[in-house]
Amino acid sequence: xxxxxxxxxxxxxxxxxxxxxxxxxxxxxxxxxxxxxxxxxxxxxxxxxxxxxxxxxxxxxxxxxxxxxxxxxxxxxxxxxxxxxxxxxxxxxxxxxxxxxxxxxxxxxxxxxxxxxxxxxxxxxxxxxxxxxxxxxxxxxxxxxxxxxxxxxxxxxxxxxxxxxxxxxxxxxxxxxxxxxxxxxxxxxxxxxxxxxxxxxxxxxxxxxxxxxxxxxxxxxxxxxxxxxxxxxxxxxxxxxxxxxxxxxxxxxxxxxxxxxxxxxxxxxxxxxxxxxxxxxxxxxxxxxxxxxxxxxxxxxxxxxxxxxxxxxxxxxxxxxxxxxxxxxxxxxxxxx
Amino acid sequence: xxxxxxxxxxxxxxxxxxxxxxxxxxxxxxxxxxxxxxxxxxxxxxxxxxxxxxxxxxxxxxxxxxxxxxxxxxxxxxxxxxxxxxxxxxxxxxxxxxxxxxxxxxxxxxxxxxxxxxxxxxxxxxxxxxxxxxxxxxxxxxxxxxxxxxxxxxxxxxxxxxxxxxxxxxxxxxxxxxxxxxxxxxxxxxxxxxxxxxxxxxxxxxxxxxxxxxxxxxxxxxxxxxxxxxxxxxxxxxxxxxxxxxxxxxxxxxxxxxxxxxxxxxxxxxxxxxxxxxxxxxxxxxxxxxxxxxxxxx
Numbered sequence: 001x002x003x004x005x006x007x008x009x010x011x012x013x014x015x016x017x018x019x020x021x022x023x024x025x026x027x028x029x030x031x032x033x034x035x036x037x038x039x040x041x042x043x044x045x046x047x048x049x050x051x052x053x054x055x056x057x058x059x060x061x062x063x064x065x066x067x068x069x070x071x072x073x074x075x076x077x078x079x080x081x082x083x084x085x086x087x088x089x090x091x092x093x094x095x096x097x098x099x100x101x102x103x104x105x106x107x108x109x110x111x112x113x114x115x116x117x118x119x120x121x122x123x124x125x126x127x128x129x130x131x132x133x134x135x136x137x138x139x140x141x142x143x144x145x146x147x148x149x150x151x152x153x154x155x156x157x158x159x160x161x162x163x164x165x166x167x168x169x170x171x172x173x174x175x176x177x178x179x180x181x182x183x184x185x186x187x188x189x190x191x192x193x194x195x196x197x198x199x200x201x202x203x204x205x206x207x208x209x210x211x212x213x214x215x216x217x218x219x220x221x222x223x224x225x226x227x228x229x230x231x232x233x234x235x236x237x238x239x240x241x242x243x244x245x246x247x248x249x250x251x252x253x254x255x256x257x258x259x260x261x262x263x264x265x266x267x268x269x270x271x272x273x274x275x276x277x278x279x280x281x282x283x284x285x286x287x288x289x290x291x292x293x294x295x296x297x298x299x300x301x302x303x304x305x306x307x308x309x310x311x312x313x314x315x316x317x318x319x320x321x322x323x324x325x326x327x328x329x330x331x332x333x334x335x336x337x
Numbered sequence: 338x339x340x341x342x343x344x345x346x347x348x349x350x351x352x353x354x355x356x357x358x359x360x361x362x363x364x365x366x367x368x369x370x371x372x373x374x375x376x377x378x379x380x381x382x383x384x385x386x387x388x389x390x391x392x393x394x395x396x397x398x399x400x401x402x403x404x405x406x407x408x409x410x411x412x413x414x415x416x417x418x419x420x421x422x423x424x425x426x427x428x429x430x431x432x433x434x435x436x437x438x439x440x441x442x443x444x445x446x447x448x449x450x451x452x453x454x455x456x457x458x459x460x461x462x463x464x465x466x467x468x469x470x471x472x473x474x475x476x477x478x479x480x481x482x483x484x485x486x487x488x489x490x491x492x493x494x495x496x497x498x499x500x501x502x503x504x505x506x507x508x509x510x511x512x513x514x515x516x517x518x519x520x521x522x523x524x525x526x527x528x529x530x531x532x533x534x535x536x537x538x539x540x541x542x543x544x545x546x547x548x549x550x551x552x553x554x555x556x557x558x559x560x561x562x563x564x565x566x567x568x569x570x571x572x573x574x575x576x577x578x579x580x581x582x583x584x585x586x587x588x589x590x591x592x593x594x595x596x597x598x599x600x601x602x603x604x605x606x607x608x609x610x611x612x613x614x615x616x617x618x619x620x621x622x623x624x625x626x627x628x629x630x631x632x633x634x635x
Contacts, residue, residue: 018475026487135372139622143615145567147574148590148607155604159597271480278482279571283594293483294575297490305487313479320478 001328008324012317019313020074023306024067070306079310080303084296089307092292098182099169100281100288104273106204107211111269115216116262119223123231123258124250134220141217146276150210150283157206165203167285174199207284211276215269222265226258233257260330267323271316373623379616387433394427398584407599417601419592425601428584429609435496435585436613440566443503447565448558450504451511452547458512459519460542470516473509481506482568489577496579499572503565514557518550525549556625563617570610586610 061069073080079089115138122134157164165171169184174196177187184200230236231254239249277290285291289308296304367374386393395415402422410417416425458469476484488502522528523546531541570587572578579585586606593602 015475015478018471019478022475022479023487026484026491139372139618140611140615143563143567143611143618145570145574145587145590145607145610145614147571147587147594148603148610151590151594151603151607152600155597155600159600274480274483278486279574282575293486297486298576300490305490309479309483309487312483316480317478 004328005325008321012321015317016314019317020071020310021067023309023313024070026309074310079307082296082301082304082307084299084301084304089304092304093289093308093311095182096287096289096292099286100274100277100290102183102185103204103207103211103280103286103288104270104277106208107273107276108215108266108270110208111212111216111219112266114212115219116223116259119220119262120227120250120255120258122220122224123227126228131224134224138217138220141213141220144213145279146210146214147279147283149213150207150280153206153210154283164206165199167283169203169286170196170199171203207280207286211273211280214276215272218265218269218272219262223258223262226261227254230254230258256330260327263326263330264323267319270319274312274315370623370627372619373627376616376619376621376623379612380620383433383437383613383616386430387437390430390434394424394430396424396427398423398428398431399582400424407596407602409599410601416605417599419589419602420596425589425605428589429586429606432584432586432589432606433609433613435579435583436566436570436587436610439496439500439503439569440562443500443507443565443569444558444561447504447507448511448554448561451508451513452515452554454508455512455515456519456542456547459516460523460538460546466516469512473512476506476509477513479506482571485568485572486575486577489572494577494580496583496585499569499578502577503568503572507565511554511557514553515550518553519546522546522550552628556621556628559617559624560621563614563621566610566617567614 070080077090079093081087082089082092085092118134118137122131125131153164154167158166170176177184177191177193177196180187180190185197185204188194188196188200231250233254236249236254239253240246244253274290277286277288278294279290280286281288281290282294289312292304293308295301296308400423402418405414405418405422406420408414408418408422414424414426416429419425419428454469454473458466485499485502485506488505489499492498492502519542528541528545531545536545569578570585570590573585573587574591576588576591579588581588586609589606590603590610593599593604593606596602
């Protein structure tokens with residue numbers, strides 16, 4: 001187990017270093033010029049301004065030197081300074097991250113709590129109406145464009161029926177709770193501001209539901225397939241022959257085995273959520289990483305793009321590592337290979 | 338052994354099904370695969386619409402009429418008009434072209450590139466395989482839409498650039514699948530036979546191994562066109578897709594996203610995306626079910 005852990009960690013470190021290279025290459029070897037995007041037309045026409053700008057951001061050095069500067073910064077936890085906000089990229093990321101973490105965690109919990117039982121029931125009652133409904137729902141979930149779903153629920157529940165709060169994390173009348181974690185639900189609960197808590201929770205309902213739609217579909221489908229597989233195994237037949245209750249067979253024997261692929265999917269689902277937030281946050285004016293990424297990409301803010309792509313890749317790798325480790329714990333055969 | 342063989346009933350002959358039985362089986366298959374049939378109908382319908390759209394659209398898609406702004410759906414404008422008084426229905430029909438084209442090109446080119454890389458890696462083995470698969474892993478360690486976004490932004494706005502950006506993140510999954518498929522095939526006897534005859538590795542890979550492992554690839558390709566269309570429209574929604582006034586569904590939703598009262602501007606193009614992606618997913622799901630022998634017997 002320990003040897004497995006060390007190998008996995010080592011390969012992860014290698015991947016992270018390579019990831020910095022990829023990120024750097026993308027941002028530097030492409031034809032787009034950040035100067036035109038950042039300076040106005042007037043300033044870009046002035047050679048002295050352009051030269052000063054290049055020197056300021058190190059854009060006049062050879063590419064490999066720029067890469068070394070970038071790497072050296074990373075080692076010191078310095079992701080560079082965002083060209084558009086003029087603040088350190090890490091500060092920006094830390095400021096925007098809690099909003100995204102809160103949103104995607106709620107969405108993730110939602111899709112697991114609904115998706116796993118739905119998948120199990122669909123598998124147990126195969127070809128019944130509930131199976132068909134679950135299948136249809138999950139296929140619609142993975143087929144619906146997140147940004148469109150976001151628009152539709154906003155237009156319906158906020159614009160039309162007026163039973164849901166509008167975009168943003170809080171109504172204008174509420175001030176954000178005192179900063180502890182940046183997660184409004186946690187912070188307001190800690191400060192005992194229950195009206196803020198309720199308002200923040202209400203604001204989370206629509207965006208997290210929208211965000212959960214895709215992952216809900218994925219989790220339901222995978223659970224159903226894995227459960228069907230497990231129910232067809234010999235140990236289930238043995239259980240039935242012994243006269244065990246059907247409920248015991250399903251929950252105690254089949255489900256734990258069926259959950260292995262679902263755990264793998266959990267990591268993937270989180271990644272899907274990270275992608276989904278870019279689109280959801282744009283519609284719901286959610287001040288999170290998704291919107292920050294989008295703004296940086298559009299304004300060709302390379303330090304910000306590099307910082308965020310790199311950070312997300314690291315998160316992605318860490319999630320994958322956790323998934324693989326839990327996989328090894330759930331299924332000892334993995335380590336022995 | 339002979340006793341076991343004799344125990345089998347001789348009545349299980351193949352190809353002797355009477356016509357009534359065949360009809361019943363067809364009906365059962367249809368009930369089982371109604372989603373796939375629905376998906377196929379949706380996909381074919383959208384392909385036909387994409388081809389015919391310039392001829393069947395009631396208005397020219399770029400026709401601006403500021404006196405007719407933001408009209409709700411009516412007999413003249415079935416799906417209403419947008420901020421510039423353009424007919425939403427016409428733009429939606431024409432918009433199908435770019436979405437389908439982008440989806441198909443990403444998946445087809447991605448599949449060819451990925452299959453070649455994965456196939457070569459698996460057949461070559463050793464260091465080449467190691468190197469190629471690490472490269473694949475490297476691309477896979479980025480969330481696709483975020484990497485595609487960075488690349489699309491760097492390349493500049495335009496449908497072709499968006500497709501290129503998507504291709505960069507799209508080939509690895511095909512490479513992985515192709516590799517696993519080729520590994521299964523490479524130790525088969527027919528490959529050994531081909532080697533002994535003296536065929537070169539390129540010929541063996543392309544003419545012998547690839548055709549034998551195409552089945553699962555086809556499924557992934559069908560399933561993936563929907564995903565590709567979805568991702569393309571997402572990038573387009575973010576302003577990284579087409580240059581206006583080219584009609585594209587994601588961009589149309591983006592244009593109408595502030596207009597909550599005039600919901601038709603954004604709602605219908607998004608619904609079009611949903612139907613076409615659903616079509617591909619239903620179809621892919623059905624084909625996968627059908628190819629999986631375990632699910633067929635159950």
